[in-house]
Amino acid sequence: MPHYAIEAPQAPGLAIEGTDALFPVRRVYCIGRNYAAHAIEMGHDPDREPPFFFQKNPDNLDPSGSFPYPPHSSDVHHEVEMAVALKSGGTNIPVDSALDHVFGYALSLDMTRRDLQSEAKKLGRPWEIGKAFERSAPIGPIHRASDTGHLDRGRIALTLNGEVRQEGDLNQMIWKVPEMISYLSEYFELAPGDVILSGTPSGVGPVQRGDVMEVSVEGLGKMAVKVV
Ligand code: MN
Numbered sequence: 001m002p003h004y005a006i007e008a009p010q011a012p013g014l015a016i017e018g019t020d021a022l023f024p025v026r027r028v029y030c031i032g033r034n035y036a037a038h039a040i041e042m043g044h045d046p047d048r049e050p051p052f053f054f055q056k057n058p059d060n061l062d063p064s065g066s067f068p069y070p071p072h073s074s075d076v077h078h079e080v081e082m083a084v085a086l087k088s089g090g091t092n093i094p095v096d097s098a099l100d101h102v103f104g105y106a107l108s109l110d111m112t113r114r115d116l117q118s119e120a121k122k123l124g125r126p127w128e129i130g131k132a133f134e135r136s137a138p139i140g141p142i143h144r145a146s147d148t149g150h151l152d153r154g155r156i157a158l159t160l161n162g163e164v165r166q167e168g169d170l171n172q173m174i175w176k177v178p179e180m181i182s183y184l185s186e187y188f189e190l191a192p193g194d195v196i197l198s199g200t201p202s203g204v205g206p207v208q209r210g211d212v213m214e215v216s217v218e219g220l221g222k223m224a225v226k227v228v
Helices: 036-041 095-101 114-123 177-187
Strands: 013-016 019-024 028-031 053-056 076-078 080-086 102-109 155-160 163-169 195-197 212-217 221-227
Touching: 080 155, 080 177, 080 212, 095 102, 095 177, 102 212, 102 221, 177 195
Parallel strands: 028 195
Antiparallel strands: 013 019, 028 053, 080 102, 080 195, 155 163, 155 212, 212 221
């Protein structure tokens, strides 16, 4: 056992449907503007430009079912996304074999301090303050791909206090899951425990304390998250 000078942080562990074993998280990558209708609503061209990614911190993933409204923002948006959990990795992974690295899929949210992100964009600054804050990525249990099959179509949606706000289909992703894995692996070394948030359909919007978000993806069920 290594001997640390201070208490060693634990790798966050995510629940896995149907087992007591946890999924250990190493890194979290998120793709931007991966559904055309969302790119348009954010004022961008939906053409297939090269994808871009940002990161959240592993311990931003939060399975608790509640989302604390973060400080220093008055415009916090919901983005429903499907999370992809990797069981293996590497570099220069071909698109053809990329799905072999997928352990499973989960419901997730890429909560965003839109006001701080917009300011960062204007000033050419990095996005962490708008994206990688505490508990910014509510996530449900991981469903093993061996149980669900690989998810490349099906409804993805978010309701806010029972009203549908976001709705799309996984087949509307501009960059498909195998392409995202392959592309990322050209720039980073992917490894077991990496999680990729695969982008949000259109309809993003603000939340307030007391709101209940319910996210769903066909094949992964539903998850409710309360803003507190
Ligand atoms: Mn997002």
